[in-house]
Amino acid sequence: MASLKTRILQLISTMPEGTVLNPKALLHLGNRAAVDQSLSRLARSGNLMRVCQGVYVPPVKTRFGTRPPEIGKTIETLSKMWSETIVPSGGSMANALGLTTQIPIRQVYLTSGPSRNLKFGEMSVELVHAPKWQLVSPNRLSGDVVRALAWMGPQEVEHCLSKARSRLTQEDIDELAEARAIVPEWIAKPVSEMISVG
Structure with missing residues (x-):
């Protein structure tokens, strides 16, 4: 044997x-x-x-x-194994959506579980516990927009939302409309204004 x-x-x-x-x-x-x-x-x-x-x-x-294996694939597997929502951070989403040219130095993901550090060889990945509203619509563009707006902050919300508007489908806009119930007012108000303008 x-x-x-x-x-x-x-x-x-x-x-x-x-x-x-x-x-x-x-x-x-x-x-x-x-x-x-x-x-x-x-x-x-x-x-x-x-x-x-x-x-x-x-x-x-x-x-x-x-x-090391591709981090995204491993994070997806860990999310299922731990029964947690794990999504890319707002900084990486803001960069991916073209809302900022800043490239995050550290690999950070938001999680519904406890904060922890993962090691992929020499590379370190940080999982940071986040409030429920920042984990809305995982793996969806509407959720990525919410996380990017959270990272950019209240002063940049309207500008960033108008910049991201061209990428959003009607389904994404509907999901953002639903998310207004749990996001902070400084995100919900500009989203409502964007929807009312059409």
């Missing part, structure tokens, strides 16, 4: 990029202490990357060496 380490390596070789391993998902291979020890050893040898306590990802092998 193959060793626990060998069986975990075989499992890793079949996993798509962004897949997350945690010890509880491997208890069919051995007891918890043995699984923890094997994962720790595989991380030390470079066969796995330890993202945070109890969470490992297989690195992606390329012809130039190994690299």
Whole structure:
């Protein structure tokens, strides 16, 4: 019978990029202490990357060496595993929407769960607990606009909203209209004005 380490390596070789391993998902291979020890050893040898306590990802092998998996795919998997909403920060959304030319230095995501730091090799990703209104409409343009506006601040809301208006579909506008119930007044009022103008 193959060793626990060998069986975990075989499992890793079949996993798509962004897949997350945690010890509880491997208890069919051995007891918890043995699984923890094997994962720790595989991380030390470079066969796995330890993202945070109890969470490992297989690195992606390329012809130039190994690299961390795509962060977005891993975050998506973690969001499902932890049953949390995790979305890109307002700063990165403001940049993506062309509302600012500032490029965020740090990788930050907002989460409904606790704040924590993730390590992807040398790269650090910060998960920051955010209020419910900043997590509205995850993975939707309307939600990205809300997060960008929150990051830009009250003084920039009207200017940024008019700049983002051309990208919004009627469905996005309807979602923004629904979000008015939970966003702060300094976002809800300009959204209402934009909708009334049409």
